[in-house]
Amino acid sequence: MKTISTTIIAVRRKGTVCLAGDGQVTLGNTIMKAGARKVRQLAGGKLIAGFAGGAADGIALLERLETKMEQVGGNFPRATVELAKDWRMDKALRQLNAVLLVTDGINIFLLSGTGDVIEPDEDVIAIGSGGPYALAAARMLLKHTSMDAQEIAREALTSASEICIYTNTSITSLSLSDEGKK
Numbered sequence: 001m002k003t004i005s006t007t008i009i010a011v012r013r014k015g016t017v018c019l020a021g022d023g024q025v026t027l028g029n030t031i032m033k034a035g036a037r038k039v040r041q042l043a044g045g046k047l048i049a050g051f052a053g054g055a056a057d058g059i060a061l062l063e064r065l066e067t068k069m070e071q072v073g074g075n076f077p078r079a080t081v082e083l084a085k086d087w088r089m090d091k092a093l094r095q096l097n098a099v100l101l102v103t104d105g106i107n108i109f110l111l112s113g114t115g116d117v118i119e120p121d122e123d124v125i126a127i128g129s130g131g132p133y134a135l136a137a138a139r140m141l142l143k144h145t146s147m148d149a150q151e152i153a154r155e156a157l158t159s160a161s162e163i164c165i166y167t168n169t170s171i172t173s174l175s176l177s178d179e180g181k182k
Contacts, residue, residue: 006038007130007160007167008050010101010108011138012123013149015178017103020153021050022130022161023170031168039172043069046104047076048174052128053098061087061098061111076104080117088115099127105176126156130164150175 008021025033038058039050043066051058064086068079080102087093093113100111110118110125118125123142126135138156141147147155150173161167 005166006052006128007126007134007157007164008038008052008101008128009126009131009134009138009153009156010050010103010120010124011142011149011153011156012108013142013147013152016149016175017048017105017108017178018149018153018173018175019048019050019101019103020150020157020171020173021052021128022157022167023172024166024168025055026166034168035170037172039174041174042066042102043074046074047102048176049100049102050127051098051100052131054096057096058098058100061096061100064093065100065102065111076102077107077109080109080111084111084115084117087111087113101125101127103176106178124152124156126160128167130157130160130167133160133163134167 005026010019019039021038023035025036065083068082072078102109124138134156137159138152141152157171161169
């Protein structure tokens with residue numbers, strides 16, 4: 001489940017989940033693009049998702065997740081499990097090199113090609129090469145500040161960008177609230 005070339009983080013605070021990601025695209029050790037959008041709305045705005053790893057692979061998986069959402073009548077947890085099963089079992093899908101973070105504003109899931117569907121114990125999870133740095137920063141900000149989810153996600157990514165050469169400060173962040181969803 002090793003991914004490089006980006007950092008994606010999900011932070012939950014006070015009924016809002018923010019997913020944020022940097023915009024750097026690298027090819028080997030060269031920065032090819034600084035402003036890519038790796039965090040997107042899905043399912044008509046009902047989900048937000050981000051990917052780390054190969055861009056084409058990540059986008060293909062996001063499209064498959066949207067299809068799964070339609071097939072299971074919008075049941076987000078079930079759609080993630082069905083995608084993870086397909087990803088693990090299908091010979092072509094197994095070759096895709098990406099990891100996803102996805103939320104519906106209530107649930108946050110990490111999905112991988114090894115069949116993982118992981119819901120974090122805490123209100124934060126991060127993926128990609130800068131993920132451990134962003135995760136550590138976000139945990140401290142959650143404990144020691146009153147910042148909202150978006151502020152924490154953006155600050156954590158900025159912190160990761162100061163350490164990880166595959167992460168930059170061209171940040172895209174999207175948020176969903178659990179209001180009216182429970």
